[in-house]
Amino acid sequence: MPREFSRSQRMAEQIRRDLAEIVRDELKDPRMGFLSFSAVKLSRDLGNAIIYCSVMEEDKQEETLATLNRATGFLRSKLASRMRSRTVPVLKFINDESMTRGAAMETLIRKAINQDESKSVDEESKDADPDSNNENQKS
DSSP states (O other): OOOSSOHHHHHHHHHHHHHHHHHHHTOOOTTOOOEEEEEEEEOTTSOEEEEEEEESOGGGHHHHHHHHHHTHHHHHHHHHHHOOSSOOOEEEEEEOOHHHHHHHHHHHHHHHHHHHHHHHHHHHHHHHOHHHHHHHHHO
């Protein structure tokens, strides 16, 4: 029976869950903003991990990522005690902009829908007003 997920996918998900718990419970730094870990990408040799973070407070975004990148030694040691792996990957934290891009795309879509609706309402009002058609024909 084949495995559903590869070792790197299972390990990435375990790292994401463990990091969330460690940051929530053990990383006590006032410079940290409210964040969530959206994805972890591991290299093929499982030696490097890129962790995508979404920081909810935009004014603390850069400071939070810098704090996380400075705390990689602490985080790796905590991960090592939780994981059943011979090695723990080198961690690198990156801002995940998919949330902001998604919100911007949603705004553009809503704007386009509203413009389409206003155009269809204008066309319907022209078709419903017979006097405006008669005046256009006389000129």
